[in-house]
Amino acid sequence: xxxxxxxxxxxxxxxxxxxxxxxxxxxxxxxxxxxxxxxxxxxxxxxxxxxxxxxxxxxxxxxxxxxxxxxxxxxxxxxxxxxxxxxxxxxxxxxxxxxxxxxxxxxxxxxxxxxxxxxxxxxxxxxxxxxxxxxxxxxxxxxxxxxxxxxxxxxxxxxxxxxxxxxxxxxxxxxxxxxxxxxxxxxxxxxxxxxxxxxxxxxxxxxxxxxxxxxxxxxxxxxxxxxxxxxxxxxxxxxxxxxxxxxxxxxxxxxxxxxxxxxxxxxxxxxxxxxxxxxxxxxxxxxxxxxxxxxxxxxxxxxxxxxxxxxxxxxxxxxxxxxxxxxxxxxxxxxxxxxxxxxxxxxxxxxxxxxxxxxxxxxxxxxxxxxxxxxxxxxxxxxxxxxxxxxxxxxxxxxxxxxxxxxxxxxxxxxxxxxxxxxxxxxxxxxxxxxxxxxxxxxxxxxxxxxxxxxxxxxxxxxxxxxxxxxxxxxxxxxxxxxxxxxxxxxxx
Amino acid sequence: xxxxxxxxxxxxxxxxxxxxxxxxxxxxxxxxxxxxxxxxxxxxxxxxxxxxxxxxxxxxxxxxxxxxxxxxxxxxxxxxxxxxxxxxxxxxxxxxxxxxxxxxxxxxxxxxxxxxxxxxxxxxxxxxxxxxxxxxxxxxxxxxxxxxxxxxxxxxxxxxxxxxxxxxxxxxxxxx
Numbered sequence: 001x002x003x004x005x006x007x008x009x010x011x012x013x014x015x016x017x018x019x020x021x022x023x024x025x026x027x028x029x030x031x032x033x034x035x036x037x038x039x040x041x042x043x044x045x046x047x048x049x050x051x052x053x054x055x056x057x058x059x060x061x062x063x064x065x066x067x068x069x070x071x072x073x074x075x076x077x078x079x080x081x082x083x084x085x086x087x088x089x090x091x092x093x094x095x096x097x098x099x100x101x102x103x104x105x106x107x108x109x110x111x112x113x114x115x116x117x118x119x120x121x122x123x124x125x126x127x128x129x130x131x132x133x134x135x136x137x138x139x140x141x142x143x144x145x146x147x148x149x150x151x152x153x154x155x156x157x158x159x160x161x162x163x164x165x166x167x168x169x170x171x172x173x174x175x176x177x178x179x180x181x182x183x184x185x186x187x188x189x190x191x192x193x194x195x196x197x198x199x200x201x202x203x204x205x206x207x208x209x210x211x212x213x214x215x216x217x218x219x220x221x222x223x224x225x226x227x228x229x230x231x232x233x234x235x236x237x238x239x240x241x242x243x244x245x246x247x248x249x250x251x252x253x254x255x256x257x258x259x260x261x262x263x264x265x266x267x268x269x270x271x272x273x274x275x276x277x278x279x280x281x282x283x284x285x286x287x288x289x290x291x292x293x294x295x296x297x298x299x300x301x302x303x304x305x306x307x308x309x310x311x312x313x314x315x316x317x318x319x320x321x322x323x324x325x326x327x328x329x330x331x332x333x334x335x336x337x338x339x340x341x342x343x344x345x346x347x348x349x350x351x352x353x354x355x356x357x358x359x360x361x362x363x364x365x366x367x368x369x370x371x372x373x374x375x376x377x378x379x380x381x382x383x384x385x386x387x388x389x390x391x392x393x394x395x396x397x398x399x400x401x402x403x404x405x406x407x408x409x410x411x412x413x414x415x416x417x418x419x420x421x422x423x424x425x426x427x428x429x430x431x432x433x434x435x436x437x438x439x440x441x442x443x444x445x446x447x448x449x450x451x452x453x454x455x456x457x458x459x460x461x462x463x464x465x466x467x468x469x470x471x472x473x474x475x476x477x478x479x480x481x482x483x484x485x486x487x488x489x490x491x492x493x
Numbered sequence: 494x495x496x497x498x499x500x501x502x503x504x505x506x507x508x509x510x511x512x513x514x515x516x517x518x519x520x521x522x523x524x525x526x527x528x529x530x531x532x533x534x535x536x537x538x539x540x541x542x543x544x545x546x547x548x549x550x551x552x553x554x555x556x557x558x559x560x561x562x563x564x565x566x567x568x569x570x571x572x573x574x575x576x577x578x579x580x581x582x583x584x585x586x587x588x589x590x591x592x593x594x595x596x597x598x599x600x601x602x603x604x605x606x607x608x609x610x611x612x613x614x615x616x617x618x619x620x621x622x623x624x625x626x627x628x629x630x631x632x633x634x635x636x637x638x639x640x641x642x643x644x645x646x647x648x649x650x651x652x653x654x655x656x657x658x659x660x661x662x663x664x665x666x667x668x669x
Contacts, residue, residue, distance in 0.1 A: 084658060092618040098654060099611040100662050127610040128633035135611075313633060437634035438604040445597060458634035478603065479506040485605045486588040492608070493633070 007147055012077040012088070018118035019139025024069040025114050026138065031065055078137060085125065085152065087135060099135055103127045107149040109142075121145040125152065128313060128460060128493060171264040171271065174336055181329045182258055186251030188299045191243075194250040198242055258327055265340070270310070272324065282324050286340045288312045288493055290461035291431035294334060298424045305329060308337055311461035313493050342432050345418035349411035356452055356468040360401035368397030410466055412477075415484075419464060433484035435459055435492050441474055457481070460493065509591060509603055514582035520623045521644025522578045527619050529574060533567045583642045585653070590630065592642050604640045606660045608632045614650045626650035630657065 015023075077088045085104070087097040108124040115121055121142050125135040140148070177185075259276040269285035294308040306328040328334055338344055372393040379387035403423045411418040418430045440456040447453055453474035455466040466477075540559050544550055550559075576596040584591040589605040609630050616626040626647040630640040645653065 083662060090615075093615060094621070095613055095615040096651075096654075097611065097613040098658055100658060102662065103610050127631070437608045437632040438602060438639055440603075441601045442595075443599045448599070458632070458639070460633040460635070462635050475508070475510050476503060476506075479509055480503065482509065482589060482603060482605060483506050486607060 007144060007151075009080040009148065009151060012079040015073065015076055015137055015139045016118075016120045016141045016144070018120045020070065020073045021118055022114055022120065022122075022139040023073050024066060027065045027069050028062070031061060035061065080151075085135070087137075097135060099125060099127060101152060104152055107152050109145045109149060111142075115139070123148065171266050173262060173264050174270070175261070175263040175326065175328070175333055177258055177261045177327065177329065181327070182255050183251065184303060184305060184329070185258060185327050186254035187247065188297070188303060188305055189250040189254050190297065191246050191250050194253065195242065195246040198245045198249055202242070261327070263326055263337075265336075269340075270337070272326065284310050284312065284324055287491065289341050290435050290459045290492075291429055291464070292338060292341055293427060293429040294328065295422070295427040296425050301426050304331065306334065308334060311459070313460035338430065342416040342430060344428075345411040345413045345416050345430055346409075346420070346428075349413055349418070351412045353410040353412070353469060353473055355405050355408050355466070356450075356470070357405065358450070358452075359405045359468045360398050362446070362468070363401040364394060364398040368394045410469070417477075419466065429464055431457070431459060431464065433481050434488035434490060436481050436485055437492075439478050439481055441478060443471070447471075507586070509586070509589075509601075512584045512586060512591065514584045514591070514593060517578065517581040517583070517642075517644035518625065518646060521620075521625055522575065524617075524619050524623055524625060524644070525574055525578065526571065528617075529567075529570060533563070533570070536566075537563050581644070590640060590642075590657070592640050602640050604630055604632060606657060608634075609657060609661050612654050612657055614647075614654050616647060620644075621647075628653055 071091045072089065075089055075091045075094075077086075079086055080101075083101050085099045085101060087099075089095055089097075104125055105128055106126045108126070110122040110124065111120075112122075118139070119142065120139040123137040123140050123145050125137075127135075256276050258274055260279065261274040262272075264271045269283055269288070272282045272284065274280055289310050290313055291311045292308065293311065294306045296306045300306065308326045308328050310324045310326075312324070326337070328337075335343065372391050375390040375393065376387045379390055400423050404421065407420065407422055407426075409420045411420070416430055416432045418428060420426070420428045437458045437460055440458065442454040442456065443452070447468070451471045452468050453471045454468060455474050455477055457464045457466070466474075469477075540563065544556060544559065550556070573596065577594065580594055580596050580599060582593045588607070589603050591601065591603045593599065593601045609632055611631050613629045613631075614626050615629060620626060624647050625644050627641055627643040628645055628650045629642075632639045642650075642653075
């Protein structure tokens, strides 16, 4: 049993003494990572050349690091004051970080090798959207870390949606995929990806064949390609074979990923299970969903297939790139999956808005023209007049953005908004107003003259951009969103 | 304009654009200029050292190019900095903070108090000499620092931080 001592956390305190070594070690590691090529240059340089400044720098840098680390250590304090965790640090640039205790999501105690050697631990304090929290105590004695963790989490709020225990929940199955659905999904997948996998595999195969059989393979390939008549046919055949293999690979990949797929609705959220070999189960609590999107590429749009994604607050899970995507084979599934969050806004929208007609032209001017000219000029040196082909990029950008402008729609309803967009494919996003974290309005000088603005809506799962709308609309959206955020008595997660 | 067809009247929404914004303290421009002067001197020192070591660029054309380039950069940046500074302004409302910045592209960020996770006050070396500080507010949104208000009087920055912290403790998810 470990005895956790009583500590008075309201007294500002430093990190553990051993922490100094941890900090120096950390700083050294980052510098070594950055300058090791320089070190090599100096070590292996020719003796007769004098490069003294470099050597001085190399001695100077560690000295500066050492001093900086000591100063950082000396100026670091953490304590509790009025239910806030306060961390003070820095000498030249001083920083005071304040974290209300009831906003702390989790506390991690970590020990890597150096921590173990020095018998200390690293304490990381996470709030929602934690990547930027900066609340780290590099070195703290283990007993202190344990008791501080307990102290921090004791005051933690009791989240209403985590209160259930031992209740038998009823599950309603929502989606099931038939074999036919699986094949449809596989055939309509992005074959380009599979193509590259096959290509890479083929090249490595060829290389290993070469290693095994020496030059014989190459000779056979060369001999067979000498007859021109055969070679065109064989190239065509090769392309067909690669294409067929790519499609087969896509289908197999999809079948493996989505066989046994099922999605059930429980009382608290969706339970999603998928995969034949690497079976994976995900739970998506309703309250954690920040926004929902569904999309289809060109082919899938034609046959009515969608991929729906639940966007959750970015936390540990999101860092591992575990996206939660569901294949949708019937339109009514979308409604069923949306229902616990918010039904599609489009059919019930109170108003519909689009982006300004000038959008494709501005895009062409600022995204199309510069790239096209630079590419043309660079290419001119070895392609001569063929380089002008790159100028086609300009009309291409114009056409793409014209389609984008035509297809883009913003639908507004009292509780949520929906954004439909897409050039070749189709994408819809739906978000409840109160899930928004903060809003940004942007106006270039041109937009200011034309009374236009771009809205960027930041949620905990990413941002949604609404470009080139009327300023009046942008302001109304902003004011309404703020009103909903500030008056909704529901937790956003 | 139709927006929401409800008993709710959209005209009665509090309008964020009608709030009086407080411009950033003038002395912060001095801080920015000193900081830029230091950075740009470091830049020219590096350039001088490099010219000293790399033989091929020790020619009048290259040296004059470097000098002209450096001058353009220094003056140009200072110009943009001054222009952008005049746009920086903030406003505190009952339930949110607004910060405006940017000259070529003007950005207005509005952050409701009940979405703030934590906050910090940071003071650089030169900022401190002028008694200024930067207030940084963090939400769970995906950008790095969500709202940074620079050039506040140090006391004001701490007072604002304290005020906002009290707000976020008491309001918690609710705003009413």
